Amino acid sequence: MSEQTAPSEADQTVRQTPEKERTPQSGRLRRLAAHVAAGPPWVVTVLAIALALLVGAVLIIVSDSEVTTAFGYFFARPSDALTASWTAVSTAYGALLKGAIFNPGNAGSATAALTPISETLTEATPLIFGGLAVGLAFRAGLFNIGGQGQLIIGAIATTWVGFTLDAPAVIALPAAVLAGIAGGALYGGLAGWLKAGPGAHEVIVTIMLNYVAYLLLGYLISSEVFRDPDNPQPVSKPVAEAARLPHLLGDSLRVNAGLLLAIAAVVFTWWLLNRSTLGFQLRTVGANPHAARTAGMSVGYGQIMAMVISGGLMGLVGVSQVLGTANAHNALTQQIDAGLGFTAITVALLGRASPLGTVAAALLFGALQAGGREMQAAAGVSIEIVTVIQALIVLFVAAPPLVRGLFRLRGDGGAGTGLLAKGWNG
Amino acid sequence: MTLELRGITKRFGSLVANDGIDLEVRPGEIHCLLGENGAGKSTLMNVLYGLYQPDAGQILMDGRPLTINGPRDAIAAGIGMVHQHFMLIPVFTVAENVMLGDERTGPPRWARSLGPLARLGWSGPVGWLDRRRARRDVAEISSRYGLQVDPDALVADLPVGVQQRVEIIKALIRDARVLILDEPTAVLTPQETEELFSVMRSLRASGRSIVFITHKLKEVKAVADRITVIRRGAVVGTAGPEASERELAGLMVGRDVRLTVDKAPPAVPEDAEPAFQVRDLTVLDESGQPVVDGVSFDIRAGEILGIAGVQGNGQTELTEAILGLRPAAGGSIRLDGRELTGRSPRQVLRAGVGYIPEDRGHDALVADSSVAENLVLDLFDRPPFGRRGSMDVRAVRANAAHRVEEFDIRTSSIDAPVGTLSGGNQQKVVVAREMSRPLRLLVASQPTRGVDVGAMEFIHRRIVAERDQGRPVLIVSTELDEIFALADRIAVMYRGKIMAIVPPETSREDIGCLMAGTSPDAAGPPEGAADSQKDAAAKDGDADE
Numbered sequence: 001m002s003e004q005t006a007p008s009e010a011d012q013t014v015r016q017t018p019e020k021e022r023t024p025q026s027g028r029l030r031r032l033a034a035h036v037a038a039g040p041p042w043v044v045t046v047l048a049i050a051l052a053l054l055v056g057a058v059l060i061i062v063s064d065s066e067v068t069t070a071f072g073y074f075f076a077r078p079s080d081a082l083t084a085s086w087t088a089v090s091t092a093y094g095a096l097l098k099g100a101i102f103n104p105g106n107a108g109s110a111t112a113a114l115t116p117i118s119e120t121l122t123e124a125t126p127l128i129f130g131g132l133a134v135g136l137a138f139r140a141g142l143f144n145i146g147g148q149g150q151l152i153i154g155a156i157a158t159t160w161v162g163f164t165l166d167a168p169a170v171i172a173l174p175a176a177v178l179a180g181i182a183g184g185a186l187y188g189g190l191a192g193w194l195k196a197g198p199g200a201h202e203v204i205v206t207i208m209l210n211y212v213a214y215l216l217l218g219y220l221i222s223s224e225v226f227r228d229p230d231n232p233q234p235v236s237k238p239v240a241e242a243a244r245l246p247h248l249l250g251d252s253l254r255v256n257a258g259l260l261l262a263i264a265a266v267v268f269t270w271w272l273l274n275r276s277t278l279g280f281q282l283r284t285v286g287a288n289p290h291a292a293r294t295a296g297m298s299v300g301y302g303q304i305m306a307m308v309i310s311g312g313l314m315g316l317v318g319v320s321q322v323l324g325t326a327n328a329h330n331a332l333t334q335q336i337d338a339g340l341g342f343t344a345i346t347v348a349l350l351g352r353a354s355p356l357g358t359v360a361a362a363l364l365f366g367a368l369q370a371g372g373r374e375m376q377a378a379a380g381v382s383i384e385i386v387t388v389i390q391a392l393i394v395l396f397v398a399a400p401p402l403v404r405g406l407f408r409l410r411g412d413g414g415a416g417t418g419l420l421a422k423g424w425n426g
Numbered sequence: 427m428t429l430e431l432r433g434i435t436k437r438f439g440s441l442v443a444n445d446g447i448d449l450e451v452r453p454g455e456i457h458c459l460l461g462e463n464g465a466g467k468s469t470l471m472n473v474l475y476g477l478y479q480p481d482a483g484q485i486l487m488d489g490r491p492l493t494i495n496g497p498r499d500a501i502a503a504g505i506g507m508v509h510q511h512f513m514l515i516p517v518f519t520v521a522e523n524v525m526l527g528d529e530r531t532g533p534p535r536w537a538r539s540l541g542p543l544a545r546l547g548w549s550g551p552v553g554w555l556d557r558r559r560a561r562r563d564v565a566e567i568s569s570r571y572g573l574q575v576d577p578d579a580l581v582a583d584l585p586v587g588v589q590q591r592v593e594i595i596k597a598l599i600r601d602a603r604v605l606i607l608d609e610p611t612a613v614l615t616p617q618e619t620e621e622l623f624s625v626m627r628s629l630r631a632s633g634r635s636i637v638f639i640t641h642k643l644k645e646v647k648a649v650a651d652r653i654t655v656i657r658r659g660a661v662v663g664t665a666g667p668e669a670s671e672r673e674l675a676g677l678m679v680g681r682d683v684r685l686t687v688d689k690a691p692p693a694v695p696e697d698a699e700p701a702f703q704v705r706d707l708t709v710l711d712e713s714g715q716p717v718v719d720g721v722s723f724d725i726r727a728g729e730i731l732g733i734a735g736v737q738g739n740g741q742t743e744l745t746e747a748i749l750g751l752r753p754a755a756g757g758s759i760r761l762d763g764r765e766l767t768g769r770s771p772r773q774v775l776r777a778g779v780g781y782i783p784e785d786r787g788h789d790a791l792v793a794d795s796s797v798a799e800n801l802v803l804d805l806f807d808r809p810p811f812g813r814r815g816s817m818d819v820r821a822v823r824a825n826a827a828h829r830v831e832e833f834d835i836r837t838s839s840i841d842a843p844v845g846t847l848s849g850g851n852q853q854k855v856v857v858a859r860e861m862s863r864p865l866r867l868l869v870a871s872q873p874t875r876g877v878d879v880g881a882m883e884f885i886h887r888r889i890v891a892e893r894d895q896g897r898p899v900l901i902v903s904t905e906l907d908e909i910f911a912l913a914d915r916i917a918v919m920y921r922g923k924i925m926a927i928v929p930p931e932t933s934r935e936d937i938g939c940l941m942a943g944t945s946p947d948a949a950g951p952p953e954g955a956a957d958s959q960k961d962a963a964a965k966d967g968d969a970d971e
Contacts (some may be wrong), residue, residue: 028838028839269710275815275816276815276816277806277807277812277815277817277821278815279817280478280799280805280806280807280812281807282818283792283795284792284795284799284803287792287793287794287795288788288791288792288793289787290789291789291790291791291792291803292792293751293771293787294749294751294771294781294783294789294790295771295775295803295804296770296771296772296774296775296776296804297772298770298772400901408465
């Protein structure tokens with residue numbers, strides 16, 4: 001979608017040429033040629049990832065004491081320094097791959113062979129929900145920075161149902177999941193209503209609501225209703241066994257039914273945006289609210305619905321945090337959000353707000369997270385490097401002119417930044 | 427000093443905004459640049475001020491060629507400009523706004539008596555602003571030319587007329603010898619206009635020249651020493667202030683061959699019931715001033731009423747109020763006896779109103795969405811396109827294929843973003859969408875703005891076809907040619923009021939006079955207007971169920 005949304009320079013001139021010269025065929029060929037030469041967004045994304053890994057490599061070299069020692073006598077024996085650099089980088093990135101995808105040294109049992117993939121998918125699951133949530137709001141012209149708050153409210157709701165409801169799994173699990181969705185949706189809808197009604201900017205409102213949710217969480221996990229009396233830490237009672245998301249591939253692999261929910265959410269969001277009347281309305285409101293209003297749509301309704309659905313998807317992040325295998329207690333803690341509401345923004349940006357792009361971005365970030373742990377354990381490289389690489393990817397994706405300049409690609413305006421700017425100004 | 431423009435040509439793509447324009451401004455004269463909206467006046471002045479680079483031609487000052495690459499060069503050459511939309515910062519004071527871009531620095535008062543401290547520069551990348559001097563300069567200029575303004579007032583608190591004075595002071599403080607005023611009276615009350623004129627005269631007395639851009643004939647007569655008339659990007663004549671308003675109006679709107687549309691006379695009897703009625707409609711702007719001021723008119727089924735007028739006289743607000751996009755402060759709008767006042771845009775559209783907004787890119791199309799999607803922007807949730815919340819993509823595409831064929835929309839594909847189409851084809855998308863619903867009324871505002879001749883003819887034919895099928899049609903256009911080509915009756919709007927409703931045989935000069943706010947001597951529009959008012963009054967009773 002985004003390849004087409006940014007009209008290239010060639011299209012600008014096409015717009016002004018007289019009708020007669022513009023046969024459909026020449027237009028299509030010209031657009032194709034311009035498209036390839038312009039360096040379309042996916043090319044920029046791939047290059048951004050490569051650049052980020054390159055900068056990450058430099059950081060790995062700089063932070064490795066053996067390598068820096070070798071650089072100390074670089075002019076005496078440059079090969080030492082270069083070999084040491086290569087070794088450091090290849091070991092680190094090798095470990096990253098092993099931790100994220102497949103470790104040939106551990107292929108003895110099926111469980112061991114599948115562990116890396118299982119970890120990647122487990123890490124990616126909440127990012128898929130969050131990325132979809134932020135991306136959906138983006139498409140409706142809204143910048144949902146309130147993921148943190150929405151996922152916390154979702155997590156609170158799901159936890160409460162999870163430890164209160166004493167029922168078999170067929171009832172307990174769906175009820176807890178729905179409670180989480182409802183909690184996030186209500187909290188997101190509140191921000192949407194404040195935008196559509198009184199006109200409070202959603203960025204400001206959602207940031208403030210994040211604090212409200214965070215402090216409410218702190219209050220609740222120390223309160224009589226939620227607090228686990230057996231635990232010295234302020235942690236809530238764990239959710240009932242029946243309400244937890246079951247493991248998909250045996251108990252020793254963390255991948256759980258949250259992944260199936262995520263796949264369902266992707267299909268739902270894709271359908272919503274591309275095949276539903278509501279999605280059509282959301283996209284129109286996001287792309288041109290004036291035209292939407294003139295065509296008889298209600299801009300306020302679109303904004304509220306966008307925030308309700310976005311908040312509901314964020315609620316699912318909370319659900320997967322509490323009911324899934326992310327934390328061992330299956331309970332609320334003060335750190336239950338794990339910063340996912342913010343990571344989700346970068347995932348949505350990288351995925352260019354499309355459902356499938358979001359899945360790809362979430363899998364990449366999940367792989368980096370899972371691989372980063374292995375990198376730390378096996379190669380001794382700090383997992384913070386992974387955070388730096390993630391940040392750099394987003395930075396390069398958000399600044400297409402920088403990437404195009406480095407690789408001498410002809411620019412076409414850059415859909416990534418436009419997306420962000422639209423969210424803020426919307 | 428004498429400023430001369432020679433053969434200035436400026437093109438935007440295929441549009442020639444200025445076509446070999448010659449203009450001479452002598453010292454100490456008020457030179458009036460007269461022309462309709464879109465005639466190319468502002469483009470010419472933006473070239474002179476360095477905001478645009480001309481494609482051909484020269485600017486000479488006292489016979490020497492002048493290179494102007496930007497406003498900085500223009501200011502250095504002694505050219506000052508007061509834009510139609512002020513370039514002031516509302517939260518700054520008058521003095522701060524005046525020194526903006528030319529900040530003076532100097533030692534603060536407490537340092538002045540301390541010998542060595544006073545000798546410090548107090549300038550550099552972070553200088554100490556010399557506000558006192560800025561205030562003094564403002565006070566001096568304002569007393570010299572009778573520009574009353576308080577240097578310490580916040581610009582946001584000042585009325586528009588005073589803000590304009592601040593703009594003029596800003597130009598004078600940089601010692602502008604030639605002052606360009608772009609439509610300065612558009613935002614002023616009559617009293618403020620008078621005050622502006624006396625300021626202009628005192629500036630003239632001090633030997634400065636003024637280029638006064640306007641389309642209002644009375645003002646030209648009141649203040650100009652010489653007049654240059656521009657039409658469609660070219661100079662069509664020069665005149666002195668002794669020329670009559672009629673002559674000037676004729677020059678301004680031109681006597682071109684009228685665009686012809688094959689059109690039979692309306693097939694409705696004169697005394698037919700009006701299908702669409704607007705009564706005493708009043709619309710207020712953000713500041714509570716009426717922008718549509720007690721407007722009344724009727725349109726019979728099978729008749730086109732054209733609303734002529736210079737842009738910004740309330741036409742936009744009138745159409746938006748009819749569509750429910752803007753609240754009406756008073757009056758009523760009725761279609762086939764049903765009240766439309768106070769309805770939402772959706773209800774108005776569903777009542778059978780087709781609407782072509784004046785700015786298609788802003789109000790009618792989603793540039794990034796496909797042609798197919800733009801064609802169902804209004805009916806996306808109705809069968810066959812939408813059923814129980816789900817959209818039938820096949821129906822949307824089939825509809826698009828059909829409309830592209832029927833309306834001859836030239837696009838590479840129905841999936842192409844509508845923003846990649848030419849202006850004419852974009853407009854055809856809007857027309858196709860609005861005309862594919864069963865209509866009871868068509869409202870078309872600037873239906874062929876920025877559209878090539880081929881598409882223009884096509885759209886005109888479709889509009890006439892709607893009329894011939896017995897629908898009332900309201901056309902709003904600032905192009906008189908378009909009004910003459912389409913309208914069965916012509917209403918002229920000026921300052922939110924309908925000056926008169928006249929038959930299409932009325933001369934261009936008379937309509938030009940009405941558009942400029944004066945009644946032509948010979949023509950009888952006032953009677954016509956009175957008649958329609960009387961009709962309206964008589965029919966009001968019947969219409970009230």
